[in-house]
Amino acid sequence: MSDKYAVPNKLPGKTVSVLKHRKRRILQDEAVVTQKKNDRIKKRTATKNHHKFRRAESFVMGYLKAERTAKRIKQTILRTNVTEQSAKSAEDCNPKLLFVMRHAGKKIFDKTTSDIFKSLRMGLRHNAVFLENNKENQLLLRVIEPYVIYGNPSLSSIRELVFKKGFARIEGKKTAIQSNTMVEEQLGDKGVICLEDIIHEIATVGPNFAAVNDFLCSFMLSSPSNGWQKKVSVPFKRGGEYGDRGSAINELIARCL
Numbered sequence: 001m002s003d004k005y006a007v008p009n010k011l012p013g014k015t016v017s018v019l020k021h022r023k024r025r026i027l028q029d030e031a032v033v034t035q036k037k038n039d040r041i042k043k044r045t046a047t048k049n050h051h052k053f054r055r056a057e058s059f060v061m062g063y064l065k066a067e068r069t070a071k072r073i074k075q076t077i078l079r080t081n082v083t084e085q086s087a088k089s090a091e092d093c094n095p096k097l098l099f100v101m102r103h104a105g106k107k108i109f110d111k112t113t114s115d116i117f118k119s120l121r122m123g124l125r126h127n128a129v130f131l132e133n134n135k136e137n138q139l140l141l142r143v144i145e146p147y148v149i150y151g152n153p154s155l156s157s158i159r160e161l162v163f164k165k166g167f168a169r170i171e172g173k174k175t176a177i178q179s180n181t182m183v184e185e186q187l188g189d190k191g192v193i194c195l196e197d198i199i200h201e202i203a204t205v206g207p208n209f210a211a212v213n214d215f216l217c218s219f220m221l222s223s224p225s226n227g228w229q230k231k232v233s234v235p236f237k238r239g240g241e242y243g244d245r246g247s248a249i250n251e252l253i254a255r256c257l
Contacts, residue, residue, distance in 0.1 A: 062109045069110035073143050096205040098137065098150050099157070099249055101128035101221060101256075105147040116144055121218040126256075128219040130158075130202055132209060151249025155203050162199055164257050167217040174217050186215055221256035 102122045108114050120140070121129055131137045133152075141150055153161075168177050170186065177183065180194040190208040192198060201212045 062107075066109035066111075069108075069113055073110070073112055076142050096133055097152060097203065098131045098133045098141075099128065099153040099161075099253070100131055100141065100148050100150040101249075101252070102126065102148050108147070113144055113147070116140055117147075122148075124220075126221045126223070128161075128221050130213055130216075132205055149249065149252065151252075153253060154250050155199075157250045157253045158203050159199050160257060161219055161253060162195060162202075162216075165219045165221065166195075168215055169217050183215075187211060221253075224252065224255040 100120070100122070102117065102125055104125070105113075105117075106125055108117070117123055120131070121127065130153075131150075141148065166177050167174050168182065168186070169175070170182070175182075177195065183195060183198065184193040187193070187198075187208070190211050192201060192208060192212060198212050198216070200206070201208050
């Protein structure tokens with residue numbers, strides 16, 4: 001047999017490593033993902049920092065809305081029987097607890113209304129809080145009534161809100177309530193050691209209601225599942241624009257959870 005057809009007994013000059021190629025491909029994929037993420041961040045930052053053109057009419061409309069709101073607030077405060085009406089309406093319904101949800105006012109141009117929402121911890125739409133039903137809070141609700149829905153929640157609605165949407169404020173940070181130990185560490189000195197104690201304190205508006213309410217963050221609800229229903233015209237003492245404030249607010253909570 002001729003040496004012409006002999007197979008050379010030599011190994012390839014360069015060793016091919018499958019693992020090395022796989023590692024290179026993984027690094028390339030990670031680099032592509034990182035680059036895309038950085039591009040999205042840069043684009044979002046550029047969009048926020050970009051100066052958008054605003055017509056003069058938009059500024060005029062903002063001033064007109066602020067002026068109308070200030071006039072309405074002034075008329076509400078100047079009424080001598082506001083406090084008496086508030087106390088009367090508080091006696092007609094549940095005299096202890098109110099659940100307030102902000103449903104309107106994405107942009108509020110009036111400073112007084114904005115300050116009230118900040119003090120009530122409802123800086124965004126669909127924020128909701130528990131309030132004690134007293135004269136001061138009734139007067140505040142009269143001022144911000146075009147932007148909020150409020151009523152007297154039932155015990156089952158309070159329990160569903162705390163268990164499904166409840167978050168705690170610990171060291172200035174919004175934290176999910178994961179165990180009763182967390183509640184006991186923050187409110188143990190008040191005699192509140194579990195979620196059921198929080199629910200009982202809110203429902204009864206007990207002596208530690210303020211501490212429990214400060215411990216809980218404002219609730220962030222979603223839009224109603226079937227959309228906003230048409231307003232009904234009934235007297236305020238029977239529920240105002242939204243019907244009976246007891247049953248209506250419980251139905252709204254169930255639809256927004």
